[in-house]
Amino acid sequence: KANPDATPRSNPTLANFSLIGHADNTGDTTGMKLRRGTAGSFSNFIVTGFKKSCVDIDDAATWTQAQNGGLSITHSIFSSEDCFDDGDDSGNKESDIIMADANKNRIADPQLTKIDATAPNFMPKAGSPALEGANKSLSGPFMQSVDFVGAMGQVDWTAGWAAYPAN
Numbered sequence: 001k002a003n004p005d006a007t008p009r010s011n012p013t014l015a016n017f018s019l020i021g022h023a024d025n026t027g028d029t030t031g032m033k034l035r036r037g038t039a040g041s042f043s044n045f046i047v048t049g050f051k052k053s054c055v056d057i058d059d060a061a062t063w064t065q066a067q068n069g070g071l072s073i074t075h076s077i078f079s080s081e082d083c084f085d086d087g088d089d090s091g092n093k094e095s096d097i098i099m100a101d102a103n104k105n106r107i108a109d110p111q112l113t114k115i116d117a118t119a120p121n122f123m124p125k126a127g128s129p130a131l132e133g134a135n136k137s138l139s140g141p142f143m144q145s146v147d148f149v150g151a152m153g154q155v156d157w158t159a160g161w162a163a164y165p166a167n
Contacts (some may be wrong), residue, residue, distance in 0.1 A: 004037030004061035010037040011070075015138050018122060019114060019149040021049030031128045032054045037061030046077045046110045046150035056075035056084035057094050066097045074103045075135035077110050077149050100152065108152060118166050123152045124131065 019031040031047040034040075035058035048053035055073070057066055060127055065071035078084075084094035111128035113121035123132040130149045138145050145152060 002036065004059060009037060009039050013140070013143075014045070015041075015043045015135070015143060016045065016146060016149075017152060018046040018056075018110075018112075019048075020046070020048070020112070020120075020122065021051065022117065028052045031083075032052075032056070033058060034066075034071065035059050035061050037065060039065045040072070042073045044073050044146070044149045045140065046079075046112075046130060047083065047162065048079035048110055048112070049079075049081065049115060051153050052078075053085040053094075054078045055094050055098060056085035057097070058090070063092050067092075072103070073098050074105065075133060075149060077130055077133075078107050079109060081109075084113065090097045104133065104135075108110050114149075120164060122150075122157045122158070123154065123156050124148065124150065 017120055021031065029122055030052050031050040031054045033056045037059070055078070057063055057071075062071065068111045078098070084098065086093040088094050099107070106129060108129040110130045111125045112130075113123045113125055115122070131153065132147070134149050136145050136147070
């Protein structure tokens, strides 16, 4: 079995993205599964529409990262209070780590315009909680500071190049 504490360790920095489950989700799905000792910094994202859970922190090595600050999830929106995989056998609760006040995460309907398989519009509606509360201190060569949480603010950057054909 692989050693989850071996180096180099997976340690991504991701910001301003949306994980959106299928509108008629009937499967046993999870939006984000962090495992095998993953570390990382995740900020300004939305997770909605997943039947099983929004976030699942899996295995002891990943929990160690989350509890010691090597794995952080901040300034993000989760669609419901029951979207954390708090019932696993580790005795740890994702909701305790993720929803700690210092992380500035929120449980709310992100109020995206239209979640639809063939004609989606992932922009937040006027008044959406996704239009505020972003981590504006992101920096680096690939980071852009924005005022919104998720992949889109008030501009649909997918217009003209993304297609959603029915399969």
